[in-house]
Amino acid sequence: MGTRKASSTCINTTGTRLLDVASENSLLPIPVSIRCNRLSYTVRVRGAPKRILSEVSCAFAPGRTTALMGPSGSGKTTLLSTIAGHSSVHGSITGEILVNGGPPPPDFKQMACVVPQDDLLLSGLTPREALSYAAMIRLALPQPMRAARVEELLAQLGLLECSDVRVGNAETRGISGGQRKRVSLGLELITRPSVVMCDEPTSGLDSKMAEDVVELLRGLARSGITVICTIHQPSSRIFSSFNELVLLTQGHVAYAGETCGAEAAFARKGLAMPLQENVAEVFMRWLQDDAAVALILAGAAEGESDVPVTLGDTALSKGRQRYAVSRFQQFQVLLRRTLKDQLKDPKKALNTCLLKCFAGTLVGVVWFRQAGATQASIFPVQGAIFVAVFNSTMDTVLTTAMELPMTRALLQREYRNGWYALPPYQMATIVVHCLLATWNSLCLSIPIYFLVGLRLDALAFLIFVSTLALLSWIGVSFGLTIGAFANDFKQAQNAVAPSLVPLILFSGYMIPYPQIPSYFRWLYDASFFQYGLAIIDINEYSSQKFNDCPPVIPASVPPTCAPYLEIAAEALCFKDGDAYLKHSHIDPADMPRNFAILGGYVLALAVISYYVTRRAVRTS
Template sequence: MAGYHNNSTFEAGEHDSVCQNSKNRKQTQSTCIPKWQQVTLSWHNITVTTSKRTICRTRKVACSKTILKNVSGNVRPGRLVAIMGASGAGKTSLINVLTFRNIRSLAVSGDIKINDRVVNRDQMNDVSAYLQQEDVFLGTMTVREHLLFKASLQMNMDSRTRERKVDQVMMELGLSKCADSIIDRPYSNQRISGGERKRLSFASELLMNPPLMFCDEPTSGLDSFMASSVIQCLKMLVHKGHTVLCTIHQPSSEVFALFDEIYLLAEGNCVFTGYTMYALDFFKSQGYPCPINYNPADHFILTLAMIPGQEQACRKKIKRLCWEFENKQMKEKYENGSCTSSSLLNQQELLPRYQAPCLKQFRYLIWRSWITNLRNPNLFIIKLIQAVLFAVILGLFYLKTDNNYTQDDVMNINGCIFFAIVSLSLDSIFPILNVFPSEVPIFVREYGSKLYRVDIYYLSKIIVEIPIHVINPAIFMSILYWMSGLVYDNVEFWTAIGIAVLVANAAAGFGYVISAGAPSITAALALAPLLLMPLMMNGGFFLNNRTVPVYFLWLKYSSWFMYSNELMILNQWANVDQIGCNGNSTCLSNGNLVIESLGYRKDNVPLDWICLASLTIAFRLLSFIILFIKAKITT
């Protein structure tokens, strides 16, 4: 970092010797960066603005806000550098710009360089790792399984070598004791600690041993001891030749002392950059000495904070500090600290976008999804029990032990059929609503890290859940069919099973659409009933098929309730020749009359099957498109 310098500080060449001296120590060599791979990050004249539209009476006025104002800096190998500043100073915005993430709505100008060469997003991703503030994992995986999954998709090596690499990284970061612990077991208090989660985040990125690391608030949510241990991990990486830049809000004195250099931001301006020991001298020279036994980090933040009611004076003070830092020539040219070698960048440009081939991505995503489902009792055992209980309860309401039908039986069986379709649909939709909202943060982060493609991720989720959407409806219909007195015939029985499976899968596809599009599980649960009600109304039970209003015909033809209800009614009544009549009431004396009274036609059977299958596919394609767009927008 340009600014004040201390020649006695641990230099990059010494880090290289550390790696050389550790060749015989497996627990340390796995994360060493040799000198020829080390990188210097620099940024030049970075300005970031955002615009928001406000309404002023009858016209819209565009108001732009400058977040970062022409800031520059660099980070060299063997340096642990902290970006500090009060809330709203621009810390997260700067690290987002440097990593090319979450900047779609911003106007960014300036250059970002690695080893004195301007880089783009892909090149930056190839040589760096980004540890975000939130630690997100699939809770059903163990620590070892999570790391093996990432290693399998990022490393082109045999399984034994990958396992050794994972073991080395876990040992290095103190994760060996919890290697086989589940990260966050569903419906249980069994989970790893906050410090272990943070170290697991480090381990996930260190598998590829990136020479450059960005960390956004790595101590957030941790107590002082765990915060210190996390920064000690970063310090260890720095001593092995990594280039590390992190944001930190207000570290303790002990944590602050671990940083080599600081980069102070205030109101989007760079107020100071240089070694931590000289920051105190600079502020003292400007009339802001740090009190004895006072945390320097707190002193800097308080000095640069915007005090309510004194904003103008605070801005004037910040402007003066920036001017003093600039004009007393306490900064150097940032280009002087950059490396001349660009061999690493040239090598990284040749890497493919995805580290693993498609089949390998698919294999390990299937493996992870399968483990997740097996360890989530709500997906298998509970849903199976639920299907059996629903079928038995519904069967008891419509219990009939023969095929001698009366007029009352017609109404009962038609009601039973439609209620079965509704039950199958709800049982398929609502468990799926949580699938994507709960995994989208993980998916977006892993997709942004080039672990896999969107289509392969989506396909793995769909395939793993197919058994649930086949076994459960088959069991449900098998129980209900014989209890409710539907036609005793093998052909009709297996046809009903097939219809039930298609209903469950069409409904599941609809659930995927809502799940992929909703921003949260709360929104998905609120949206699902609103969208389901019109589709159910067009199912042919509440409203006669021939009397659907013209303006709702599009809903009728996109409702799987209509196609499945027609198929089930035709399957039940098409071959029933006699139905008993009650006195002088209107009598539907055979199955054909029942079919006609509902507005259904026998020659619709092939079309109903095709439409039901088409909806199953169309809903899944639509949910994939939504997920794909969301991935592109958020990464």
């Protein structure tokens, strides 16, 4: 096979503008250059150190597009994450990263953004809504200016025609793959960042969509933005459209410089380019060939010294706040966005409520009118109460346990790119799920309460509903905590039952308190189920008189023996509700205390869920 003569002459790859994100009225970003000097990144795998990046030196200039290429495992995404400051806390970094000739400023996350490979979008929002919420969080501007920026971006990204179509997901059809990529990019462009880093922006797209996305990135570079993209086996046309090229292999730099100079650099190492082959594919083949890699790494990587990168420290003299808006404003926007996404399908929300009503009606029919002024009603009514408590809590835990595993990647993207602080996000998530859980508890409790025939009193009904609502709120934070520990939603789902079964088993219903072994009594005290059951029992049985417990002392019994027979009779038949409560180790005076304990569980688990979520986001 013949080879072609390597050319060291670079040509202008700007070409015709298909999409130009810069406009005459746009606020141009601050030019930012980045240089990596002998950058290494090491992690520990099974106790042994593993070097992911090895003395990487390269540069990225404003107004230029850089392709970051290499085989799988070469360190492309790690380099991108390290530059952005997103590397794992478990890794060790040596070397230096310079931004405009100095260390990265504290507000670098507001100046640079990372667009992940996967399109991490909320499926229930439209492109206009997604960009609008991003603008509310990230732009400290009046509403008319934010709206104008959103409309400008929709037009520049070619999203006007689908601006009011839901993003969708695998279950619900929405916008196309190329449009999703542009929405994902637009979420970061809303603030006009100085550096845009994209992880495989053409992955999963057909050739036309891929070319459109790359042309969009070139338009960003023309506006003065530093554009860095990891890319995997691009077409010849896409490859040649990048100004700069960084090739990685086994964590080392194989080449760093202008794209048009790569052929000549490899030719000098004895690697000639075959005729009529895609240059990018040949480079990838060489980077996976041991003999070729040995030749490439024999000398220092060429090309990086040709890229002008130092603009001077004064370019970053304008500092920015860590966040564009206050934490309370972040909470307000995130609350609206989360609620909008959760209620994306009104029919689904209605069906959930109807299912709860059906479950409550089924329980009510099974125990229809079982409540009454008889001690014989205690056992069936306890069954209905337990089902209500269990259902309202268990369903909520199952739902929220899968929340973070499904949204973790989106949270990591937004949090690491400096959109918002974690407390407003966690608070908004908890509040939305508590609102939905309260509504579902109401749908469940109304049919149960009236069909079973529990105490007909407005205050008693309010206490019953409030108790189920509190238990469902506990389920929200409990589920979020489980989800934060889990790596995926299946693991979270599998962890729910083992976490709840001990609390249910020792709640006082399945095993009465007197029969619980002394060494398991601490589980009874720790079970939030028993406090909820105790409140409802007090609510139902306190001061209740039973009329089916007649005297069992025959007239022939001597008066001296009667007291002993009365004690035995009380053990077999409760004269009133207070006797049953005493037998069950429940004190009616403890109702306020039990409410306070349930409230304490809500707050404590909310705090725990926050810290566990923070750990999950920072260490993943």
